[in-house]
Amino acid sequence: MKRIAIYDTTLRDGSQGEGVNFSLEDKLLLTKKLDELGVDYIEGGYPLSNPKDHEYFVAVQQLPLKHSKVCAFGMTRRKNSPPETDTCLKALIDSQAPVICIVGKTWDMQVQQILSTSLEENLKMIEDSIAYCRSLGREVMYDAEHFFDGYKANPEYALKTLKAAEKAGASVVILCDTNGGTMPEVISERVTAVCKEIKCQVGIHCHNDCELAVANSLAAVRAGASQVQGTMNGIGERCGNVDLVSVIANLNLKYGLEVLQPGSLAKLTEASRYVYEIANLNHRNGQPFVGQSAFAHKGGMHTHAVALNPVSYEHIDPTQVGNERRVLVSELSGRSTILTKTQKYDLHNDKPLMSKILNQVQDLENDGYEFEAAEASFDLLVKKVAGLYKPWFDLIAYRVNIEHDKNNKPITEATVKIGLADKILHTVAEGDGPVNALDGALRKALLSSFPQLSELQLVDYKVRVVNNRAGTAAKVRVTIESRDQGDVWGTIGVSENIIEASWLALVDSIEYKLFKDKEAGAKTN
Ligand SMILES: CC(=O)SCCNC(=O)CCNC(=O)[C@H](O)C(C)(C)COP(=O)(O)OP(=O)(O)OC[C@H]1O[C@@H](n2cnc3c(N)ncnc32)[C@H](O)[C@@H]1OP(=O)(O)O
Ligand SMILES: CC(=O)C(=O)O
Numbered sequence: 001m002k003r004i005a006i007y008d009t010t011l012r013d014g015s016q017g018e019g020v021n022f023s024l025e026d027k028l029l030l031t032k033k034l035d036e037l038g039v040d041y042i043e044g045g046y047p048l049s050n051p052k053d054h055e056y057f058v059a060v061q062q063l064p065l066k067h068s069k070v071c072a073f074g075m076t077r078r079k080n081s082p083p084e085t086d087t088c089l090k091a092l093i094d095s096q097a098p099v100i101c102i103v104g105k106t107w108d109m110q111v112q113q114i115l116s117t118s119l120e121e122n123l124k125m126i127e128d129s130i131a132y133c134r135s136l137g138r139e140v141m142y143d144a145e146h147f148f149d150g151y152k153a154n155p156e157y158a159l160k161t162l163k164a165a166e167k168a169g170a171s172v173v174i175l176c177d178t179n180g181g182t183m184p185e186v187i188s189e190r191v192t193a194v195c196k197e198i199k200c201q202v203g204i205h206c207h208n209d210c211e212l213a214v215a216n217s218l219a220a221v222r223a224g225a226s227q228v229q230g231t232m233n234g235i236g237e238r239c240g241n242v243d244l245v246s247v248i249a250n251l252n253l254k255y256g257l258e259v260l261q262p263g264s265l266a267k268l269t270e271a272s273r274y275v276y277e278i279a280n281l282n283h284r285n286g287q288p289f290v291g292q293s294a295f296a297h298k299g300g301m302h303t304h305a306v307a308l309n310p311v312s313y314e315h316i317d318p319t320q321v322g323n324e325r326r327v328l329v330s331e332l333s334g335r336s337t338i339l340t341k342t343q344k345y346d347l348h349n350d351k352p353l354m355s356k357i358l359n360q361v362q363d364l365e366n367d368g369y370e371f372e373a374a375e376a377s378f379d380l381l382v383k384k385v386a387g388l389y390k391p392w393f394d395l396i397a398y399r400v401n402i403e404h405d406k407n408n409k410p411i412t413e414a415t416v417k418i419g420l421a422d423k424i425l426h427t428v429a430e431g432d433g434p435v436n437a438l439d440g441a442l443r444k445a446l447l448s449s450f451p452q453l454s455e456l457q458l459v460d461y462k463v464r465v466v467n468n469r470a471g472t473a474a475k476v477r478v479t480i481e482s483r484d485q486g487d488v489w490g491t492i493g494v495s496e497n498i499i500e501a502s503w504l505a506l507v508d509s510i511e512y513k514l515f516k517d518k519e520a521g522a523k524t525n
Helices: 024-037 051-062 087-094 108-114 119-135 147-153 155-168 184-197 213-222 244-254 265-279 300-308 335-341 351-366 375-386 434-446 451-455 468-473 498-524
Strands: 005-008 041-045 069-075 099-105 139-145 172-177 201-206 227-230 394-403 411-420 423-431 457-465 476-483 488-495
Touching: 005 244, 024 041, 024 051, 024 265, 041 051, 051 069, 069 087, 069 139, 087 099, 087 119, 099 108, 099 119, 099 155, 108 119, 108 147, 119 139, 119 155, 139 147, 139 155, 147 155, 147 172, 147 184, 155 172, 155 184, 172 184, 172 213, 172 227, 184 201, 184 213, 201 213, 213 227, 213 244, 227 244, 244 265, 300 335, 335 351, 335 375, 351 375, 375 488, 375 498, 394 434, 394 498, 411 434, 423 434, 434 451, 434 457, 434 498, 451 498, 457 498, 476 498, 488 498
Parallel strands: 005 041, 005 227, 041 069, 069 099, 099 139, 139 172, 172 201, 201 227
Antiparallel strands: 394 411, 411 423, 457 476, 476 488
16 A cells, blocks of 8 residues: 655644644644654754744654654755855754755746845755755755746746755655645646656645645645645644645545554544644534534434434544544434434333424524533433423522622622422522622532532533524523533523523533433442
8 A cells, every 4th residue: 555654744834824823832742642643744843933943853852752753844045155054054953853844946936036036046045955954964855835836937947946956865845835726637737747757755735725725635646746744634824734634534544545653543533633722723613524523413314314324424434533423403303313312211212202302402492592512401301301300409599699889890699599308598609700609609509418519610601692683682592511520511591681591501500410420320329
């Protein structure tokens, strides 16, 4: 099986993405993760650029990497000066990185207008820079910046730049679609042309400005490229680089090419999510292969078929890339979705009951509920409709009071009165806001009877206006995400009053926790 080398530039080109800024510690953590994933090369940064990138190359030498080679990136020497005194080449050599990637100009316009030098001097800049790093024992790869635009403008000169790099000892020349504007058939045609002219390995580096970076990278591989450069989750300059996640999965699963290490593919989802966390970016739910929704089934016809045979609506088995299948409940569900989601209750495929649950879901969603992210509230709804629900406590009243004078921060106090067994409990708590205060007062009332509630944490709270045409009388939907030591769950409340919506979501969260623990206890006893 042909092997394709994966060259990750998340730490360099990825950090050129808007909103991305890795600390030194982040870069080292990502290096370890990329090595665990099994990428062949990790481009760690641009040592000339800033002290952090310089320090990275010192610190990374202490990391015991199993597979990946670390690579330092920089440009060709400055015009009209020798390589020995060039600050960029010095920084590259001083980085001690075993592999150096040098970027140079390929497009005649860029040479003349941006570098303000002659075409001949640019060829010398490429050749000298690579030969110099090679003479000091480094493997050198050559990033041919703007290759596809350069080839369009002046194919002869573009090829000359590649030949200069090859002659100087580059192990790979990488054809860059720097502006991301090239179409797949053009990529294919030009990579084929280069492979006929060049004996060293050819690589591809695509940007995503036309949403074609994955298609272009795959086209390049089909035309003879044996290295793909890109970033995890496609982060990078402007619209980003090619997303290596999709490239890796497609090369292996669709084209049967060898990438990374044995067993790497199943680590793809975890690695992708890790990068989002470290980069402090929102996960892309619809991201192919690894997104939370990549194998989530919502339409009733889909969930019905997937329960019978997952191939009906899945192009691969999600576990191949470390992802999982999910079935979502909503107003678009059919009875079979409800059946799948209620299997733990042994409801004996009771079709009238399934229809009753489905009708309730549809009525509530029509009223502003959304059960996709509130599976715990759905679980309680099933219990209620199936006659399996007994409330853990009865609300008699709650009150929230906020005091704010111009000299002080607002102070929030909540009072809760509930009936529990044969007692009436009346508690009060202060909080950072109304939900926090209500939560505090309710837990105070419940903790002595249910000490397990001390494990419960509210980790996320979201509010959306449901029918915003109604102005301030609009309904709001509150979703709360809660967690204990072993689980995460979502609950929902909808009301015209934000405090009431929050209360409903809060009570669902507590009740779900109590039911869940009781059911787990029953299983172990
Ligand atoms: C396609 C890519 O993504 S390439 C990587 C792009 N990444 C970055 O630019 C991030 C890191 N960059 C930096 O930290 C800085 O731009 C540095 C350190 C590289 C250069 O900083 P400065 O010396 O202040 O130059 P500045 O950024 O203003 O301009 C770029 C200079 O590089 C020159 N240059 C650009 N490409 C090349 C090249 N391939 N070879 C030689 N010189 C080049 C330009 O002509 C310009 O030179 P000038 O200062 O003589 O006009
Ligand atoms: C080298 C590089 O990052 C580019 O051409 O896009």
